[in-house]
Every structure is written in structure tokens, then in C-alpha cells.
Amino acid sequence: MSKLAITRDTKLCMSLSARPGNFGTRFQNHLYDALGLDFVYKAFASDDIEGAVRGIRALGIRGCAISMPFKEAVIPLLDAIDPSAAAIEAVNTIVNDDGRLTGYNTDYLAIVALMEQHAVPRDTAFALAGAGGMAKAVASALADHGYTRGTIVARNSATGRALADKLGYAYAAETPAGTAMLINATPVGMAGGSEAQALAFPQSAIDAATIVFDVVAIPVETPFVAAARAAGKRVITGDAVLVLQGREQFVLYTGVQPDESAVAAAAAFALAP
Incomplete structure (x- = not known):
């Protein structure tokens, strides 16, 4: 080359x-x-x-x-x-x-492709952490492709509720118990950030889930991903x-x-x- x-x-x-x-x-x-x-x-x-x-x-x-x-x-x-x-x-x-x-927005297209590649059933209940630009891309892609059982989990209740209401999802300040799929669309776990060592979801939520998806790509093995692998969960990584x-x-x-x-x-x- x-x-x-x-x-x-x-x-x-x-x-x-x-x-x-x-x-x-x-x-x-x-x-x-x-x-x-x-x-x-x-x-x-x-x-x-x-x-x-x-x-x-x-x-x-x-x-x-x-x-x-x-x-x-x-x-x-x-x-x-x-x-x-x-x-x-x-x-x-x-x-x-x-x-x-x-x-x-090419993030939207990537999310759709990943759900198809991993054959995630459309009736899977999910919790999405975040309400910013990436969270909007993830939530909109899921809503447009038949994933109806969703909860937006966001620290900012105003933006979290707005995103949830727009797409017909629930809003919660904390992760609902027993959620099957956890998706992190926040900077938590990102290298160089103030929460680089933090978990995007509580360990109890990770233990109860069946599949986890961390949109953070740097590093690929975020604390959230590492905890999910250790718990034997299916993992989709941000890379x-x-x-x-x-x-x-x-x-x-x-x-x-x-x-x-x-x-x-x-x-x-x-x-x-």
C-alpha cells in the first residue's frame, strides 16, 4: 500500500x-x-x-x-x-x-445493522441509558424497527422524558428491575472521562440482563462490558x-x-x- x-x-x-x-x-x-x-x-x-x-x-x-x-x-x-x-x-x-x-446520522444505520446481526428479538424489553445525540440515534432506530418495550434511563429528567414521550417509551431515573437488554449511550466508561472506571448500569441490573450493548468504543472493554462478560452475558461492543x-x-x-x-x-x- x-x-x-x-x-x-x-x-x-x-x-x-x-x-x-x-x-x-x-x-x-x-x-x-x-x-x-x-x-x-x-x-x-x-x-x-x-x-x-x-x-x-x-x-x-x-x-x-x-x-x-x-x-x-x-x-x-x-x-x-x-x-x-x-x-x-x-x-x-x-x-x-x-x-x-x-x-x-450514520449511527442510526449502524444500530439497525447490529440488532439484525445479533438477531435480537423485537419483543425484548430494554433499558437505554442516556438522552443525548447517540441515545436519540439508538432509541429512534429501535423504535422504527419494532422494539416497543423500552425505558429511557437518564439523569436529566427533562431530556429523558422528552425522548421517551417522543418515541412512546417509558422514562425512569433508575434501571427497571429484570430488564433483558441494557444499552449504554452515555460517556460512562469512556477512556479519559471523569467516569472512566464507573459502571453504566448497576451490577444487579447486569446480573438480571441477558444481553448488554455499550456504545462506548474507546476502550472496547469498558467496565460495563467487562462486568457483563464476567456474568456470562451476550455482549455487543461499541467498536x-x-x-x-x-x-x-x-x-x-x-x-x-x-x-x-x-x-x-x-x-x-x-x-x-
């Missing part, structure tokens, strides 16, 4: 996050190189979302991945919202077509979400459909220590 020289014609893609990681940069650049595409990808951190979006437009940056805490705040700054993001009211991907910025949504972003930016072997190689490279 030979790396193309960067020139004035090279297309730039980027990510924008409060705490950028390396997965997107490594994943996207590996695919660009493997497929001989004249693109380059770079992660950025900023607390000025309006200025960052102006930069995307002014500099002709082809695409931008959006992470916490900007998935909702970015919406009024864009020219158009794809249905995948409009229903969720959260954007994780911006595509720039000659100065016209459109927001998408699977990263790979699936990253592939969709790649397609949106480049218009190229990578084959599964190329995606697998890029994922292995991006997730390596």
Missing part, C-alpha cells in the same frame, strides 16, 4: 469533537490509501462550533464527522438535514457539496458501531463502496494499540 502525496487537489475530511480520538483518522486514511483515493482525514478539537462550521464551508472541506457534544448544536448551522438525522434531531456527519452543508458508521461516512465522503475485506483491514488497523 503506497501513500499518495498530498497536493493542492487533495480533498480534506475531518472530525470535530471535544475529545478527539484516533479511530476515525486511522480508519478513513487507511481506506483512502488502500483504494488509492486522493483524500486525507484529520481530527480536530474546538469549543467554537459556529466557527468550525464556517471553516468547513469556507475551506471546502469535503466532510466532517461530528461527535459529542456537538451533534445537536450543529443542526441550525447547516443548509439541509437528511431524514436519517432529522428524525433523531442529531447529526454525526456533514457532507459539503460546493458550499452546501447537509447533515446525516462495532464505530466500524459500521465509519464505513457509511466513507461512502458519503467519497462515493466509493469499499469491499468487506478493505473495511475489515481498516478496522483492524484503526483499533490496534
Whole structure:
């Protein structure tokens, strides 16, 4: 695999996050190189979302991945919202077509694919921790695909109730007893965060569950995932979400459909220590 020289014609893609990681940069650049595409990808951190979006437009940056805490705040700054993001009211991907910025949500598509891959029955009762952008993507994907027995568990009762009411789910401040599937869509357990060593759900809830799903991808083995494995539960990890949504972003930016072997190689490279 030979790396193309960067020139004035090279297309730039980027990510924008409060705490950028390396997965997107490594994943996207590996695919660009493997497929001989004249693109380059770079992660950025900023607390000025309006200025960052102006930069995307002014500099002709082809695409931008959006992470916490900007998935909702970015919406009024864009020219158009794809249905995948409009229903969720959260954007994780911006595509720039000659100065016209459109927001998408590839997290939604990844969640649907994972539920299908793991053959999770649609009558499974679940508790979803969180009410932010990722939680909205997860909850909306589940609601749209027939998962009706859900509870939104959120510290912020206003946002938690709003999400629950919008999708026809219950709201609770604490995890309901005996819930079959637990889903963490909060930063609890994320490397570098203030709650990196915390469990996203109580141990008693983990012991009662049959399947757990942690959207946090860095690290893959969060305390929640480790506790679930130790208890013998079925586990879905956040790296699977990263790979699936990253592939969709790649397609949106480049218009190229990578084959599964190329995606697998890029994922292995991006997730390596």
C-alpha cells in the first residue's frame, strides 16, 4: 500500500469533537490509501462550533464527522438535514457539496445493522441509558424497527422524558428491575472521562440482563462490558458501531463502496494499540 502525496487537489475530511480520538483518522486514511483515493482525514478539537462550521464551508472541506457534544448544536448551522438525522434531531456527519452543508446520522444505520446481526428479538424489553445525540440515534432506530418495550434511563429528567414521550417509551431515573437488554449511550466508561472506571448500569441490573450493548468504543472493554462478560452475558461492543458508521461516512465522503475485506483491514488497523 503506497501513500499518495498530498497536493493542492487533495480533498480534506475531518472530525470535530471535544475529545478527539484516533479511530476515525486511522480508519478513513487507511481506506483512502488502500483504494488509492486522493483524500486525507484529520481530527480536530474546538469549543467554537459556529466557527468550525464556517471553516468547513469556507475551506471546502469535503466532510466532517461530528461527535459529542456537538451533534445537536450543529443542526441550525447547516443548509439541509437528511431524514436519517432529522428524525433523531442529531447529526454525526456533514457532507459539503460546493458550499452546501447537509447533515446525516450514520449511527442510526449502524444500530439497525447490529440488532439484525445479533438477531435480537423485537419483543425484548430494554433499558437505554442516556438522552443525548447517540441515545436519540439508538432509541429512534429501535423504535422504527419494532422494539416497543423500552425505558429511557437518564439523569436529566427533562431530556429523558422528552425522548421517551417522543418515541412512546417509558422514562425512569433508575434501571427497571429484570430488564433483558441494557444499552449504554452515555460517556460512562469512556477512556479519559471523569467516569472512566464507573459502571453504566448497576451490577444487579447486569446480573438480571441477558444481553448488554455499550456504545462506548474507546476502550472496547469498558467496565460495563467487562462486568457483563464476567456474568456470562451476550455482549455487543461499541467498536462495532464505530466500524459500521465509519464505513457509511466513507461512502458519503467519497462515493466509493469499499469491499468487506478493505473495511475489515481498516478496522483492524484503526483499533490496534
